[in-house]
Amino acid sequence: MASAMSANLWQPAGAYDSLATVTVGSTAVSTITFTGIPSTYKHLQIRAISRYSGSGTNEGGALVTLNSDTSTNYNYHLLYGTGSATGAQGNANTNYMWGPDAPFGGVTASVFGAGVIDILDYTDTNKFTTIRALTGYDANGSGLMALASGAWRNTAAVTSITFTAPSSQSFVQYSSFALYGIN
Numbered sequence: 001m002a003s004a005m006s007a008n009l010w011q012p013a014g015a016y017d018s019l020a021t022v023t024v025g026s027t028a029v030s031t032i033t034f035t036g037i038p039s040t041y042k043h044l045q046i047r048a049i050s051r052y053s054g055s056g057t058n059e060g061g062a063l064v065t066l067n068s069d070t071s072t073n074y075n076y077h078l079l080y081g082t083g084s085a086t087g088a089q090g091n092a093n094t095n096y097m098w099g100p101d102a103p104f105g106g107v108t109a110s111v112f113g114a115g116v117i118d119i120l121d122y123t124d125t126n127k128f129t130t131i132r133a134l135t136g137y138d139a140n141g142s143g144l145m146a147l148a149s150g151a152w153r154n155t156a157a158v159t160s161i162t163f164t165a166p167s168s169q170s171f172v173q174y175s176s177f178a179l180y181g182i183n
Contacts, residue, residue: 016045021178028053028170034179035160037122041181044119044158048100048135050175051112052165056104059113059137059144060166063096066119066129066152067160070095076150083142097150099163101135103143105172112175113137113144122158129158 022032075092100115115135122129129152136145165171
């Protein structure tokens, strides 16, 4: 039975195509942008690992904007847990959505945050664009895990995505953001 099955390779529907990857070099950067996104996929996904350069001992989510739009037509909701506390927050009529969380430079050395962000139906011009993010990091017993969602109240197809580090922070060397198209 196994030999009969081994000749048939199965590929799941909705395969992921790698579109672009940005990895920060030796000079920290405050923004990472994907432009020229093709309109040939159903959804987009960004997989990120990142850390910030500042000296703080907290963390922060990268700010997500679409199509260079920095007006106040975004909103987001966030649920998080730290191992010792839980919380929620949200913001309406703001100029960004919540993206991947990462530790500031004062958190345990060499700890990076990880996140997966889905941008759903990014070419559908009949509705607003929504995102969802699962993100977090572990710092040897402390850290954070968060689930976020957001909406861009605009019906334009998404052609660019920008991730901006929180105020007074920058993405450090080896931070990496990979963009995928989902069929």
